Amino acid sequence: MHYESPIREPLILGDKNYHDVTVEVARPIETAPPRSWWIAFSISLLLFLWGVGNILYTIGTGIGTWGLNKTVGWAWDITNFVWWVGIGHAGTLISAVLLLFRQKWRMSINRSAEAMTIFSVIQAALFPGIHMGRIWLAYFVFPIPNQFGSLWVNFNSPLLWDVFAISTYFSVSVVFWYVGLIPDFAMLRDRAIKPVQKHVYTILSFGWGGKAKHWQRFEEVSLVLAGLATPLVLSVHTIVSMDFATSVIPGWHTTIFPPYFVAGAIFSGFAMVQTLLIIMRKMFRMEHYITIQHIEMMNIVIMLTGSIVGVAYITELFIAWYSGVEYEQYAFLNRATGPYAWAYWSMMTCNVFSPQLMWVKKWRTNIMFTFIISIVVNIGMWFERFVIIVTSLHRDYLPSSWTMFSPTFVDIGIYLGTIGFFFVLFLLYARTFPVIAQAELKTILKSSGESQKKHHTEDGHH
């Protein structure tokens, strides 16, 4: 008797065999980039160079080129920092946490998600550097032996924790990502025809031989690194949130911040993954690997984390009222009704209301809709950080110091520059790295299932 168990929706469509996967993953690397890539790359590069120019101008002239003032000491710099760090979170979550939870669907997207993590952490790491008044002394923040007397760093400072959190996160992410890349690099090496390419991929693939022992070590290391990276998903943004939570400024001094920031980070990270992958699957014709199912799954995560964020916003308001602290109450009232109310309501609309639309299956499986929402969410998350930082600072305790913040062209230029830089990295990555973890993906290829059956049917065998 022939029993066929009900099967899940396949994670990869289009009856791929191993060779198909190899060819399709290697195609963007082995072929010349399309015009659209060049256009995107040129725009990104221009933005990046514009950003570099603005950064150099800042370093050469002073932080005064930004819109900051005596009351608002941080604005777009730290907003951008938190935003980029937050975006990074999705990559680690997808590759590490979902690996531990054995979520196989992650395999088509984890490589790019992780690349996104690394590239966005690079953007994020720029800001704590360039926001310093004296960046040339940035090494002061590292606890290195020195001859300035017995000067040590201040371990009480959340900003110092940030330094550790970000650098740990970055290094673990890079290692994790790289380890995953090794078999894929080896695949490219094996296919490479041009000597330079071959040489480079030989070096990059660390002498991978595909032996059983290699695979075993690969699996083990992946698991260990996933274990290491998982707490980082929670810790990094927790620590970033402590920059604010441990302060005394109303609107910053909030115990809810750590979970709220982590949820927000995952929320924005998934949105960014959506934005990138929707473009990439189209550009590289990878619709069979990154399917509607993936998009839907991620939309569900966005909806969930968006709701968590919404609850956090409302909790903040409630606690402000409930605490009876007049400064706290005013801080939140001012957020919602003060001169920056437009930012607050932009945030609310983008982050709380828009993800709720994902309850409708038709919408959450619509690619265009998803793409729009993913951008809306990231706008919202940028505003969230702006609202937290600027609206709390601009009207704190003493009304005599209250003022406003307005960005200069340099603030805007640097932000655009990081977006440019991010896409420059991502676009280069997309043309040189295997954008899908094909070695992993091949483990879930239904080579003996559906395709075989179909094959049989087509051949007329029974």
Added chain:
Amino acid sequence: MAEVKKYWKGLEELKESSPIMDNLRQNEFASEMPVEDFLGNGEMLAGAQTSRRDFLKYLGFSTAAAALAACEAPIVESIPYVVKPDSVLPGVPNYYASNYYDGHDFASILVKTREGRPIKVDANRDAPFNGSANARVQAAALSLYDNSRLKSAVKEGQEVEWSSILAEVSKEVAKAKSAVLLSNTIISPTISEAISEFELTHSNFKHISYDALSLSGKLDAWQELTGRRALPCYNISQVGLIVSIGADFLSDYNGQSMTSDYSKSRELSKNMARHIQFESVMSLSGSNADKRVRVKPSEQSQVLLAIYNELAKAKGESQLASANLDAKLMQDAANTAKELMKASASVVFVGGNKKEDEVLCYAINKLLGNLDRSVLVSKRSRLRAGNDKALNQLIAEMNAGKVDVLILDSVNPVYNVRGFEEALAKVKYKVAIADRLDETSSKSNVVLPMHHGFESWSDALPVDGVFNLGQPLIRPLFNTMQREEILLAVMGNSSKYYDYLRSYWSSNILPMGMGWNQAVHDGFYMSEKSEIEAGEASSELVTNYDEIVASSGKQISTAKAAGIEISFYQKASMGVGILSNNPWLQEMPDPLTRASWDNYLTMSASQAKELGLENSNTSNGSLNGSKVDITVNGITLTEVPVYIQPGQTYGTVGLALGYGRTMAGKAGNNVGVNAFVLLQDGMHSASDVRIEKSASDDHEFACVQLHHTMMGRDIVREVTLDTFLNKPAKANGEGWNERTTYETYEGALTSDDANLWKDFDHKTGHFWNLSIDLTKCIGCGACVIACHAENNVPVVGKDEVRRSRDMHWLRIDRYFSSDMNEEVAQEGNIGAIDMFNAMEEPSESPEVVFQPVMCQHCNHAPCETVCPVAATTHSAEGLNHMAYNRCIGTRYCANNCPYKVRRFNWFLYHDNQDQFDVNYAMNDDLGKMVLNPDVTVRSRGVMEKCSMCIQRIQYGKLEAKKEGRPVADGEIQTACAQACDTGAIRFGDANDSQSEIAKLKKDDRMYHLLDEVGTQPSVFYQTKVRNKA
């Protein structure tokens, strides 16, 4: 034939045959050189520690090291003393008593010099008159190093030799048919006598003086009433009631500084003086008043008349013509009169320059028996003696071409006298004694540059009986000459002014050959013979007194004023604009409007609304205001910005003098508009002002405070005198100065007890604390400038201030009361959002509080914990330190500061002429001489803030240590405490139980700003007490 000298090399050479000499003659090297030992012994060489290679290494290293050491940048422009003056020790300041007089402000001062450079001006507290230094006097040190000062004598644009030009001028004066010396009020007894004598002996010579802001009318009144043309001195330290009608006696009234006496009269007790002010523009005095009534300038006279009539009625004297006032103001005047009757001692001031007002004010003070009690008729101020009639006559003569030679002695009439410029053009030979090529001197044929006051000898008789002597503090920086010496030379006397002055003093002032050195040391000499002028008269001598008063009353009663009225006032920072080119003063925010680098038309909110004018904030918060064209006395000033000023009387506007200079220098040029052109007949106000909105864009203000109310927060604590005297400060939460407590499982705790922090030990050693008495602080801003000078605080210019980036370490917050508060909201059932919106609007007739805020030196400092590199740390003495060279500029500390007192160096503020040229204290080699060498000039990218003058603390501690004694209370003073005339700021060691600060810390009124945040500051405030009825 030249003799060949023989020099002996030693005693041995004297002997005929010395074995040593023989030996030396034959043997160049007396003892054997151990060459063989070194080089002959191959074994030893081989075994030597230093091989040839090592030797080369050492050689190479030492050559390289020497070469590197030689690369060190040479120290330029640092010249050591060849012969060090006895009194000058590098690193140790010297203090010299001297005078400051610029034609407007007079102060007896103590100047701190470092290595021969005057760097800081302080008040000479021992001086009997004006031993106080307001913001302008404090800033004078910078003006000494102003590079736009004229550096040599100039004739028709060409540099000339002093000797020839002085001879020429003197010849011109001698041969002129009519030569006139125009000066401001001259208070030097020496030179004024020399001028008078010259005037007597030369019929073609005339001396005329005028004051930039005329008090001629008042002087005429005193002439008429007492026979002597001089304003009285006031003693308000004992009075119980101060009534000021339009007089800003706390900034400038008759030239006398009354701030410390004001503070004394307002010592807290049941006798605390009450202060009632009637005025149109919110002034410094008005903002400190217990009761402030808004009136128009024209109504001021009427109020005066009404008060007189009420008093006369009560005293049974005859009343004058009735006042022309509405019922409400009539009632206010009657109430004031009633209070005046009740008060044991009182004083009445009147502002403006109307003769009849002053007569009536005199009459009121006479009725109240204040003459020679608070209004010292027998002790006159000599700081204002200008004569408008003489000036007007001079202008007429000049226009008629009757003046051949005009000597303009340190005055600037082209700037501050209407119509002078045209008249000046008709004078053939114009000589200006000036410090720079200003509006007037640039139009003169000859400009004779004078010394800065700190480069000259000077004497002064600012008030009857007090002679001041000023000594030079530095050698003249340029090829300039002492002003008095120029005058002497012009009058044909070629003696050195020092000799002249000294001989005058010894023969006329000092007792026989005595006391010169003492007088130079003290800076003043109190004369027994209090009067110099002959023919003194008192009020009894005037026979037609009643007639004068009655006619003044009648004049006031029938006076008419229509339309919008304007009053011209002085800002605490700028005065009449003499120190316009002083960037410290330009950047000093006005105490009331908190705008810097500007003057503007102050206007009430309702008036502005009516005229369609508004103030608005741009996206970065900065203030914009509509511009108007105003026409006053037939002259139109275009594009005058409008500032909406709470407390301004409806139907009036105000405009500050001292702005709109065009040739003051790079800091002072084209800042604001010149209000002097609108002044007519020396009056300080005018009516029938036409105001039209300009077509141009809004004006951009540089205002350091954009929110004017306390938003119902517990920031400045305030009680009425009655509550203060009769109710307990602390009474289980019911007192008037309670600390906030928090309910915990251990019961209700204050923020000190309910905290998780490890406390610093502040029981041992010093514990530096600062107390700020909000009752005494009048908001004058002298401390702000003192802090600038002491701590090398940068000036950032208008654009940067506009971006909310002022660098003041010490700011004086000013809050207006609002008509909305929580009670009103509750009664009116108003929601929180509407309530807060309404709270942002200051009342149209607000109460005002000033609160100096500097780093609070928290003992649980939020800034210290967040700095990643520990650049800001806590000292064992209760101070919050800032290590500039450790700071990397994350600004986290500034964000986390609840008081927002930290200031970031957004740009390179020193040696950056491209951006900060106006700040010549840091961007000009000469200007930099004013910098305090004890304080680091901060570089770009670091955070800075008040250090509680740590350099002074260290200096004081070292001095005490050297002498092996503990630091005495009051020995160490912060710059702000030292500058404070009213004694509002007090500094000391709270661990010294006998110290003043320790007592102040236990005072009932003591509270910490934002106590509930738990920062435990070392700075504390004393609750403001208002003497409300």
